[in-house]
Amino acid sequence: MTEPLLSIRDLTKTFGGVHAVDGVSLDVRPRETVALIGPNGAGKTTFYNMISGRMMPTSGSIHYDGDEITGLPPHRISRLGISRSFQITNIFQELSVRQNVEVALTAYHGKALAMLRLASRDREIIDEAYGLLERLGLEALAEQRAGVLSYGDKRLLEIAIVLATRPHLVLLDEPTAGMTPEETRHVTHLIRRLADSGDYTFLVTEHDMSVVFGLADRILVMHRGQRLAEGTPEEIRNDPEVKRAYLGEEEEEAAS
Ligand SMILES: Nc1ncnc2c1ncn2[C@@H]1O[C@H](COP(=O)(O)OP(=O)(O)OP(=O)(O)O)[C@@H](O)[C@H]1O
Ligand SMILES: [Mg+2]
Numbered sequence: 001m002t003e004p005l006l007s008i009r010d011l012t013k014t015f016g017g018v019h020a021v022d023g024v025s026l027d028v029r030p031r032e033t034v035a036l037i038g039p040n041g042a043g044k045t046t047f048y049n050m051i052s053g054r055m056m057p058t059s060g061s062i063h064y065d066g067d068e069i070t071g072l073p074p075h076r077i078s079r080l081g082i083s084r085s086f087q088i089t090n091i092f093q094e095l096s097v098r099q100n101v102e103v104a105l106t107a108y109h110g111k112a113l114a115m116l117r118l119a120s121r122d123r124e125i126i127d128e129a130y131g132l133l134e135r136l137g138l139e140a141l142a143e144q145r146a147g148v149l150s151y152g153d154k155r156l157l158e159i160a161i162v163l164a165t166r167p168h169l170v171l172l173d174e175p176t177a178g179m180t181p182e183e184t185r186h187v188t189h190l191i192r193r194l195a196d197s198g199d200y201t202f203l204v205t206e207h208d209m210s211v212v213f214g215l216a217d218r219i220l221v222m223h224r225g226q227r228l229a230e231g232t233p234e235e236i237r238n239d240p241e242v243k244r245a246y247l248g249e250e251e252e253e254a255a256s
Pocket of ligand 2: 046
């Protein structure tokens with residue numbers, strides 16, 4: 001059995017009296033795609049914030065590639081090969097698609113941002129940026145100003161920027177949120193292709209069940225901060241507790 005790349009034990013985050021994440025454990029093996037699902041407020045983003053170093057856990061531990069990373073600052077965690085996307089797009093609207101990726105690569109390679117114009121003539125960075133754009137199906141849009149991209153393409157550019165830090169573990173927070181069904185299918189296909197390349201291990205939060213079942217090797221279901229269930233898509237689909245939690249929420253909403 002392969003050693004887990006990410007190993008989380010009893011992770012907890014409380015805000016005042018709210019248990020946003022409450023004693024959750026999870027192992028993620030290299031090259032696996034694990035989906036983190038659960039209703040709004042289940043604690044998914046908080047879980048990510050602790051893995052990526054943006055929030056200090058109240059208790060519990062996070063090990064990555066055999067080393068404890070609990071409470072390390074975001075830049076240290078990013079250097080170790082963990083990179084995340086945000087629920088909100090985070091790109092330079094005025095720069096071209098290609099330049100956005102080059103800025104990310106330049107930052108990764110430790111060159112000053114002021115060197116961007118020079119870096120743009122740096123063959124290695126040009127090739128790497130282009131390679132990433134190709135992987136996200138954005139190569140035809142390379143010279144467009146990022147601000148004019150469709151919402152779906154902006155989210156893809158954001159993933160290219162995330163991949164520019166050469167991560168092994170990629171945390172995607174609702175990669176298809178706000179997309180049309182067609183954009184959703186396209187993005188799901190591209191993430192599937194990245195996962196199948198064997199270059200990355202993915203943790204994905206997502207509300208769209210067609211995306212979750214199309215992508216995940218394994219699913220962790222969170223509910224009110226706690227781990228409700230974990231298993232293969234097939235096991236989760238048929239889990240009575242999961243059905244009850246989701247149906248329960250819908251019934252509560254319908255009643256209110
Ligand atoms: N910085 C914060 N301060 C106080 N409470 C917070 C903070 N961040 C999250 N929470 C609370 O923690 C709980 C979990 O929130 P979180 O954003 O992690 O859920 P989520 O599963 O990502 O939800 P969504 O599906 O809506 O993105 C919620 O009750 C939320 O109000
Ligand atoms: Mg969230």
